Amino acid sequence: MRVTGRCTFQGRCGAAWPQCGLTFRQSQAITHAVTQNQRATPTESLGVFELMVMLATLRLRPEEAYTVSIANDIAQRTGRTVRRANVFTTLGRLEAKGLVSSRLGDARPERGGRARRLVTVEPAGLDALRVTTQAIRSMIGGLGYAIGG
Numbered sequence: 714m715r716v717t718g719r720c721t722f723q724g725r726c727g728a729a730w731p732q733c734g735l736t737f738r739q740s741q742a743i744t745h746a747v748t749q750n751q752r753a754t755p756t757e758s759l760g761v762f763e764l765m766v767m768l769a770t771l772r773l774r775p776e777e778a779y780t781v782s783i784a785n786d787i788a789q790r791t792g793r794t795v796r797r798a799n800v801f802t803t804l805g806r807l808e809a810k811g812l813v814s815s816r817l818g819d820a821r822p823e824r825g826g827r828a829r830r831l832v833t834v835e836p837a838g839l840d841a842l843r844v845t846t847q848a849i850r851s852m853i854g855g856l857g858y859a860i861g862g
Contacts, residue, residue, distance in 0.1 A: 757841070757844075758841070758844055758845045758848055759841050759842070759845045762799070762803055763803055763806070763807060764842070764845055764846075765787050765791065766783055766787070766800060766803045766804065766807065767807065767812065767813070767834060767838055767841070767842055768842070769782075769783045769786040769787050769790075770783055770804075770813060770832050770833075770834050771834050771842070772786060773786060775831055775832070775833040776818075776831065777831075778831060778832040778833070779818070779829040779830055779831050779832060780797050780800050780801050780804065780830070781797060781829075783800050783804075783832070784796070784797045784799075784800045787800075804832060807838065810837075811835060811837050811838075812834070812835055812837050812838035812841055813832050813833060813834055813835055813838050814832070814833050814835055815830045815831060815832050815833070816830070816831055816833075817829075817830055817831070818830070818831045
């Protein structure tokens, strides 16, 4: 059988394998999404809370997006009670997936000289946001009579 698929190395390449330039051994070592006679799956959708965290992070921008501000943004916009621990855990999961990255900001006097961990949405995160919001738009289509809007 012929092996076909698309390279998904770090969510960036997208070239037809093996035209991406990596050897088969390299592709195995970095876990390419290559399957027999079928295409690689598109970026997976985000869960509801992951989506909220990603949208708040994007809205707040890299210099103001950190656990507390993200939790406050979600709470303010949705009326939900949001635990910072849940945001922290979700950010860790999103960072492990390569959808966001974090770095330490400057030390803040109001935090006793401690720095905030600032969050940035990565290109793969933007792709996941697009996939998820498109799926939501598709599912909502034609339901205005039932849910308004």
